[in-house]
Amino acid sequence: MAHIAELPNVLNDSDPMIPRLMRVVKNRPETSNTFTLTLEDPDRIPFKFEPGQFNMVGIAGVGEVPVSVCGDPDSPMLVVHTIRAVGAITDALRRVVPGQFVMVRGPYGHGWPLREAEGHDVVIVCGGIGLAPMRPAVYRLLQARDRYGKCAMLYGTRTEKDILFKREFMRWRTRKDFRFELTLDRGRGVWRGNVGVVTDLISRLDVDAPNTIAMVCGYEMMMRFIVSSLIAQKLDPSRIFISMERNMKCGVGLCGHCQLRGTFVCRSGPVYRYSDIASLLPVREL
Amino acid sequence: MKHDLSAKLAGHPFVQGLSEDHIKFLTGCIANVKFMPGEYVFREGEPADLLFLLRSGQVAVQVYGPGRGVTTLSTMGAGEIVGWSWAVPPYISHFDVVAQQMTLALSVDAKCLRAKCETDPEFGYQMLARMVKVIERRLTATRIQLLDMYGSHR
Ligand SMILES: Cc1cc2nc3c(=O)[nH]c(=O)nc-3n(C[C@H](O)[C@H](O)[C@H](O)COP(=O)(O)OP(=O)(O)OC[C@H]3O[C@@H](n4cnc5c(N)ncnc54)[C@H](O)[C@@H]3O)c2cc1C
Numbered sequence A: 001m002a003h004i005a006e007l008p009n010v011l012n013d014s015d016p017m018i019p020r021l022m023r024v025v026k027n028r029p030e031t032s033n034t035f036t037l038t039l040e041d042p043d044r045i046p047f048k049f050e051p052g053q054f055n056m057v058g059i060a061g062v063g064e065v066p067v068s069v070c071g072d073p074d075s076p077m078l079v080v081h082t083i084r085a086v087g088a089i090t091d092a093l094r095r096v097v098p099g100q101f102v103m104v105r106g107p108y109g110h111g112w113p114l115r116e117a118e119g120h121d122v123v124i125v126c127g128g129i130g131l132a133p134m135r136p137a138v139y140r141l142l143q144a145r146d147r148y149g150k151c152a153m154l155y156g157t158r159t160e161k162d163i164l165f166k167r168e169f170m171r172w173r174t175r176k177d178f179r180f181e182l183t184l185d186r187g188r189g190v191w192r193g194n195v196g197v198v199t200d201l202i203s204r205l206d207v208d209a210p211n212t213i214a215m216v217c218g219y220e221m222m223m224r225f226i227v228s229s230l231i232a233q234k235l236d237p238s239r240i241f242i243s244m245e246r247n248m249k250c251g252v253g254l255c256g257h258c259q260l261r262g263t264f265v266c267r268s269g270p271v272y273r274y275s276d277i278a279s280l281l282p283v284r285e286l
Numbered sequence B: 001m002k003h004d005l006s007a008k009l010a011g012h013p014f015v016q017g018l019s020e021d022h023i024k025f026l027t028g029c030i031a032n033v034k035f036m037p038g039e040y041v042f043r044e045g046e047p048a049d050l051l052f053l054l055r056s057g058q059v060a061v062q063v064y065g066p067g068r069g070v071t072t073l074s075t076m077g078a079g080e081i082v083g084w085s086w087a088v089p090p091y092i093s094h095f096d097v098v099a100q101q102m103t104l105a106l107s108v109d110a111k112c113l114r115a116k117c118e119t120d121p122e123f124g125y126q127m128l129a130r131m132v133k134v135i136e137r138r139l140t141a142t143r144i145q146l147l148d149m150y151g152s153h154r
């Protein structure tokens, strides 16, 4: 477990609680309730992060929320967040316009085990907005494709209208060295792709369990079903990684808001080895 | 020809763990079939006289409602099976199933299969145990679908 002082590139090294102002370059709608913010540092200071890490993003006088970094880790001049508007703060963020400034603190937390996955097959399973924290990992994986064995990504979402990053999918689909499968809960009209829950796709994979690392992200209830399906494919719980969400305030292990029994999600997570937290997931109200 | 069918059948996950004798026994009920994209495998309301073991391609289970058009409820591909109504009276299909891609399958004659299940209870148990597994998986998937597990509308 790394101490906060060891975490890379917290934007304001002197005090991780003091946000930087970042200029909104673009605010693009992805679906009816989800949008992508592209931000830049007005002083052109590069933003380095590891896939799976998050920022505290906010608006003065409204508040701040944890949001995963969703851009390309190799394009450090832009900070990208894809956000679903669910409440007061995310809704206020949805309304920001280019030129406006938002507050950003981060990056925080531990990301996906891309180093540990080198030399292994990789299965990525995500659903809904869970694709956002996963996208930087996919960029990294594809960029250093020869370091990994077989790579597959399974993505599930409710309807065709809820699909995120459609253009990117087209590109991923054409790659021969990356299996990408998308499934919808319900298919209407001309939809010719998979329909069914994302767990169905897992059982269709030919998984070499002892040689595979799985990374899972999405709504917590969904992750429980995904993990069971992966374990049914004989994956060891220590080879499955999941990204956890809890309410956060400080983001740096000071306030205890994100406590999950003996661990603080902001500091030890959000990405955990499943075997380390398996016993906590079924506990209600934790 | 039968030998060829038997080999294809033996490679399908549905019969994994079935004895050689039972595979041979089942081979007596099967045929090789192919569906082109858009072709119906079966339609709602038709007698459920065939069960399909999919070998490649993809089919969609659909329902049509006036004013709503066609809704696809699930899709299935290689290694999966389509059609359970053969096992439950009155043996009538509840949904439309249409090929989305060129699909290869083994069709199992339901009357022949039911007769074999009656005459050899051990074989019948093996068939039903496999069907229960498929039904359990589909039921779980359906329950998960009901949960809005992607949290899209929370
Ligand atoms: C590490 C981490 C990374 C995250 N990354 C992203 C991301 O990349 N994109 C994104 O859109 N969101 C992400 N989230 C979730 C995001 O932080 C919340 O949606 C946000 O805090 C909601 O704040 P709000 O003020 O807009 O809504 P609130 O007023 O706090 O909540 C509105 C409603 O949404 C529900 N709700 C809020 N947050 C959650 C949640 N996390 N899970 C389930 N229900 C919730 C509440 O119960 C309430 O009903 C992440 C969370 C964490 C902890």
Ligand code: FES
Pocket: A247, A248, A249, A250, A251, A252, A253, A254, A255, A256, A257, A258, A259, A264, A265, A266, A267
């Ligand atoms: S958010 Fe304060 S301790 Fe984690």
